[in-house]
Amino acid sequence: MNPLELTLGIMTAVGGFVDISELVFAAKAGSQFGYALIWVFAFSTIGIIVFSEMSGRVAAVAKQPVFNLMRHRLGLKLGLITLAASIVSNLITCAAELGGVSLILNYLTGAPYMLMAIVMTAALIASIWVLPFKWIERVYGLLGLFMIIFAAALIAIHPPWDKIAGGFVPQIPHGLSTKELLVFAYFVVAIISAVMFPYEVYFYSSGGIEEEWGLKDLLTNRITSIVGMGLGSLLGIAILSSSAQLFGPANVSPEIPGTAALEAAIPFGKWGLIVALLGMFFAVAGAAVETCLANAYSIAQFFGWIWGRHKKPWEAPRFTLTWVALFLLALAIVLTGVDVMVLVEFAILFSILVLPLTYLPLLLLSGDRKYMGQYVNGSTAKTLGWLYFGVITLAAIAALPLYFLTSGGNG
Amino acid sequence: MLRKPLLLALMVAGCSKGPQADLQYIEQARSLGAEWALVNEQASQGKLTKTYVSSMHEWLRDQLQSSATSLTQPNSRYGEEIRALLQQPDDALPEQLRVHSNALKQIEDQLESA
Numbered sequence: 001m002n003p004l005e006l007t008l009g010i011m012t013a014v015g016g017f018v019d020i021s022e023l024v025f026a027a028k029a030g031s032q033f034g035y036a037l038i039w040v041f042a043f044s045t046i047g048i049i050v051f052s053e054m055s056g057r058v059a060a061v062a063k064q065p066v067f068n069l070m071r072h073r074l075g076l077k078l079g080l081i082t083l084a085a086s087i088v089s090n091l092i093t094c095a096a097e098l099g100g101v102s103l104i105l106n107y108l109t110g111a112p113y114m115l116m117a118i119v120m121t122a123a124l125i126a127s128i129w130v131l132p133f134k135w136i137e138r139v140y141g142l143l144g145l146f147m148i149i150f151a152a153a154l155i156a157i158h159p160p161w162d163k164i165a166g167g168f169v170p171q172i173p174h175g176l177s178t179k180e181l182l183v184f185a186y187f188v189v190a191i192i193s194a195v196m197f198p199y200e201v202y203f204y205s206s207g208g209i210e211e212e213w214g215l216k217d218l219l220t221n222r223i224t225s226i227v228g229m230g231l232g233s234l235l236g237i238a239i240l241s242s243s244a245q246l247f248g249p250a251n252v253s254p255e256i257p258g259t260a261a262l263e264a265a266i267p268f269g270k271w272g273l274i275v276a277l278l279g280m281f282f283a284v285a286g287a288a289v290e291t292c293l294a295n296a297y298s299i300a301q302f303f304g305w306i307w308g309r310h311k312k313p314w315e316a317p318r319f320t321l322t323w324v325a326l327f328l329l330a331l332a333i334v335l336t337g338v339d340v341m342v343l344v345e346f347a348i349l350f351s352i353l354v355l356p357l358t359y360l361p362l363l364l365l366s367g368d369r370k371y372m373g374q375y376v377n378g379s380t381a382k383t384l385g386w387l388y389f390g391v392i393t394l395a396a397i398a399a400l401p402l403y404f405l406t407s408g409g410n411g
Numbered sequence: 412m413l414r415k416p417l418l419l420a421l422m423v424a425g426c427s428k429g430p431q432a433d434l435q436y437i438e439q440a441r442s443l444g445a446e447w448a449l450v451n452e453q454a455s456q457g458k459l460t461k462t463y464v465s466s467m468h469e470w471l472r473d474q475l476q477s478s479a480t481s482l483t484q485p486n487s488r489y490g491e492e493i494r495a496l497l498q499q500p501d502d503a504l505p506e507q508l509r510v511h512s513n514a515l516k517q518i519e520d521q522l523e524s525a
Contacts, residue, residue: 106466107462107463107466107467108462108463109462110462110465177523179523247449250445250448250449251441251445251513251516252442252445252446252449253438253442254442254446255439255442255443255446255474256446256467256471256474258466258467258470259446259449259450259467261463262449262450262453265459266453266458269457269458270457270460273458273459273460273463274460277463339474339477407435410435410438410439
């Protein structure tokens, strides 16, 4: 285990953890329900750690990315349905990230939003084309560390730490009306979906194959998953907590993503605002790249094409054409003028529907001694894996009714 | 057994008109007014860049306009409050913006308790 590689891996995971959906829902959750939804963030983070570690282990031991498993474990018909659903889910998520990053660029430069969407698409395509895989991940992840300003801002506003600590205890706030309870339930589902986005596992496991992980990387995989994602999640919790402290009492329930940057501007002024916007920019741009590549990985792996960014673009032509086309499709969605917040809501909704089908084959294969040998799931991974599978299945069933009954969490 | 009530609830949520159906837009407009006030307050203390402030004004106004046009009862009291917000200049005093945001909050609370 190379300590430098491990540190960079952890820092990349921290900086790349928050995306546009987490940013939006953390800020809204804090303003509407105070600290009462912190436990959902913590709970979902354990879930994504469990499945990421599992997918990394499968990539290192069985050399199998997630979508290969899906086709074999779910069969062609159910596999195709899952592929189609995940393509839609990842495409909408990619469009939400692309819209988000264009908005942030608009706040930073004042240049027109639509123009920024076109410029960003070109820049993101160029960055994937030019950078080696490891550096695609690292450039965005490491620059996304500007997001740490949100944790510093929380400390600077002297929040009630006892209430924040209390938020880690699973709870439903007292005295909520039926309507408020439904909105609370919608937020629970939305945060689970935002933290456990399926693209994260597709990208993580395919990345393991790209970087040719082997048995020697198992410990790095485990530490990166636990420490990197655990610390990354604290940034989301910091955004939620600052929102509870600053926005809730001011009747603000952030309706546009740029409002979140005020959390850093209030204690630190202009430089705090700029650092926050830069952090948001790189974190969301990184998520746009990951969603697009995750989608292309899924399609290529399902159909057995040659894939991977470790190859020259022309050595994997169908894979290359797919990710470029997916970026252009995401751009086309943004150029229709659909609101970024609407895209975020749809991304959350479609993702939660895909989650059980994503994690079931992974759970089955990582528990199969024939493939995994002595690296098969232990009792902790098995118990947690099935517990979270049950939770995300329930969340997937509840998602659509809750979305309609609460008008997408708007009451 | 649960299918009928659920379908009914979904239909009601999707097709209803009047103040209850407008509640989500009232909530949006209340928050947008409060966000606008917060931006102007921080800008007056020199904590924000000019570019950020003008972009935020543009997006806040755009979203407020969208809330206003989505109302099923635009000539209601809340419709008037949203229009009053839209008539404010970009650099309106935070207190002035909060008057309208608070009025919308009161209407929202009344509708929620009804």
